[in-house]
Amino acid sequence: MQSGDMNGFAEMLSEVMAYYAKDVSEFMLSVFWDGLKMHEFQDVSRAFTLHARDPDRGQWAPKVADITRLLEGSTSSQGMTAWSKVDRAIRSVGGNQSVVFDEPLIHAVIFDMGGWSKLCQTMVDELPFVARDFERRFGAYRLRRELPDYPSHLIGNHEAQNRLNGFNRVRPVLIGDEHRALAVMNGGSNGSPLRITRISDEVARIGQAAALEHGKGQAA
Numbered sequence: 244m245q246s247g248d249m250n251g252f253a254e255m256l257s258e259v260m261a262y263y264a265k266d267v268s269e270f271m272l273s274v275f276w277d278g279l280k281m282h283e284f285q286d287v288s289r290a291f292t293l294h295a296r297d298p299d300r301g302q303w304a305p306k307v308a309d310i311t312r313l314l315e316g317s318t319s320s321q322g323m324t325a326w327s328k329v330d331r332a333i334r335s336v337g338g339n340q341s342v343v344f345d346e347p348l349i350h351a352v353i354f355d356m357g358g359w360s361k362l363c364q365t366m367v368d369e370l371p372f373v374a375r376d377f378e379r380r381f382g383a384y385r386l387r388r389e390l391p392d393y394p395s396h397l398i399g400n401h402e403a404q405n406r407l408n409g410f411n412r413v414r415p416v417l418i419g420d421e422h423r424a425l426a427v428m429n430g431g432s433n434g435s436p437l438r439i440t441r442i443s444d445e446v447a448r449i450g451q452a453a454a455l456e457h458g459k460g461q462a463a
Contacts, residue, residue, distance in 0.1 A: 244280045244287070251284065252276060259291050263304035278307035282314050290314050318385045322378030325349050329362075329377065330370070332418045338363025341399040341412070343428045345419030350393040350431060352380045359397035395431030 244252060256275055257267045279287050290313040294305045315321060325346060336342055338360045344350060353362055356377065365373050384390070396415040405412060417424040 244284050248284045255288060265304050275307055279310060318382035321385050322381035325381050326374050326377050333363050336416050339400045341396050341402045341415035343396045343415045343417050343424045345423035347393050347427045348384055351391050352377055353397055354394055360400050393431050395428045395433050
């Protein structure tokens with residue numbers, strides 16, 4: 244949703260809560276808006292309707308988590324859906340090609356797991372364990388509503404070899420929706436998302452001095 248949808252969203256939320264004989268405070272409105280503004284207005288409206296029709300949960304006023312679950316599914320189901328896309332790419336594209344998925348969180352998780360080439364080298368009998376690890380990591384990020392820095396594309400063996408030989412990188416294969424994959428590539432980092440900082444000698448000496456002072460204080 245865009246900022247221009249705020250008034251319409253407030254009116255919709257007020258009508259939804261009136262159905263449950265509840266008032267909408269400014270705090271409630273801000274919580275719902277912040278939790279759902281990344282979705283399209285029509286999708287959110289449809290999710291409120293689906294909640295009201297739910298025979299198990301529909302008798303209670305919806306919370307942000309209820310609407311998010313209808314819009315996105317549970318974190319576990321999201322992880323399983325993402326892994327199915329990765330699994331198909333492993334089998335159909337392989338580790339020689341660099342790839343771009345249409346979901347930035349897939350890039351972040353695969354980077355955390357050691358990269359695309361390493362993932363594609365997984366033995367078939369080990370894939371179920373790797374899948375569970377991927378789904379767990381993906382679900383944890385989703386649960387925290389967090390998108391860390393991620394690589395613009397996942398490097399395959401050919402590109403890695405080209406870089407070692409001083410050649411230009413190859414064009415990656417787009418996985419999933421083409422337009423979303425291009426957006427993922429444009430929004431990602433061209434370098435390593437992992438920040439590594441070397442401590443200077445002076446900073447190290449300050450840290451050692453502080454540790455000594457702390458030790459003296461405990462001894463006393």
